[in-house]
C-alpha cells in the first residue's frame with residue numbers, strides 16, 4: 001500500500017517535472033539563444049503559432065531555409081476579441097550575428113489587428129522573407145506579438161519591395177513608443193540559400 005502510494009507520488013512528481021521542463025524549453029530558448037537581451041529584455045509569456053503554407057513552423061530557434069519562408073505565414077495566438085494587437089518579425093543579426101552593425105532589420109509589421117485577424121490589421125511594413133547574406137551564418141528571425149493600448153499610427157508605410165527604414169530598427173523601441181505590451185513570441189533561424197538573391201532583388205525594387 002505504502003509503496004504504491006510512494007510510486008504514485010513519484011510518478012506524479014516525475015511527470016510534472018517533465019512537463020514543466022518541456023514547457024519551459026520553448027520560451028527559455030529566447031534567453032538561451034540570446035533574443036533576450038538582443039531584441040527584448042524579458043521573454044514573452046505566451047507561445048505564438050507560426051506556420052508557413054508548406055507546413056513548416058517556427059519552433060524556438062529551429063533552422064528553416066529562406067526558400068521555406070518566402071511567403072508570409074499564418075500566425076495564431078489566444079486573442080481577446082476586443083483588443084488590438086501588433087505583430088512584428090525582426091532580424092537582430094543584420095548583417096551577421098557576429099557583427100550586427102545594422103541590428104535590427106524590420107521584416108514585417110502589422111498594427112491594429114482586431115483580435116487575431118491578422119489580415120484585418122494595417123500592414124505598416126510588407127512581409128519580406130529571410131535574406132541572410134552569403135557567409136553570414138545563422139540569423140535569428142523573431143516574431144513578437146504585442147497588445148496595444150488603443151489604436152496606433154505606425155508612422156511608416158513600407159511596401160514589400162522597399163528597404164526604406166528597415167535596417168537599424170528596434171522592435172522594442174517601437175513597442176515602447178506606442179505603449180504596447182509583449183504578449184507572445186517565437187523564432188526560427190536561417191542562413192543563406194539560393195533563394196536569397198530573389199529577396200534582395202525584391203527589396204531593390206524601390
Ligand SMILES: *[C@@H]1O[C@H](CO)[C@@H](O)[C@H](O)[C@H]1NC(C)=O
Nearest residue numbers: 070071072126127160161202
Ligand atoms: C508583395 O506584395 C504584393 C501586394 O502588395 C503581393 O502581390 C506580392 O505577392 C508580394 N510579394 C512577395 C514576394 O511577397
Ligand SMILES: *[C@@H]1O[C@H](CO)[C@@H](O)[C@H](O)[C@H]1NC(C)=O
Nearest residue numbers: 101102103104166167168169
Ligand atoms: C545605424 O545606426 C547607427 C547609430 O545608431 C549609425 O551609426 C549607422 O550609420 C546606422 N546605419 C544605417 C545603415 O543606417
Ligand SMILES: *[C@@H]1O[C@H](CO)[C@@H](O)[C@H](O)[C@H]1NC(C)=O
Nearest residue numbers: 147148149150178179180181
Ligand atoms: C500605457 O498602457 C497601460 C496599459 O498597458 C495603461 O495603463 C497606461 O495608461 C498607458 N499609458 C499611456 C501613456 O497611454
Ligand SMILES: *[C@@H]1O[C@H](CO)[C@@H](O)[C@H](O)[C@H]1NC(C)=O
Nearest residue numbers: 158159160161162204205206
Ligand atoms: C513596389 O510596390 C508598390 C506597392 O505595392 C508599387 O506601387 C510599386 O510600383 C512597386 N515598385 C516596383 C519597382 O516594383
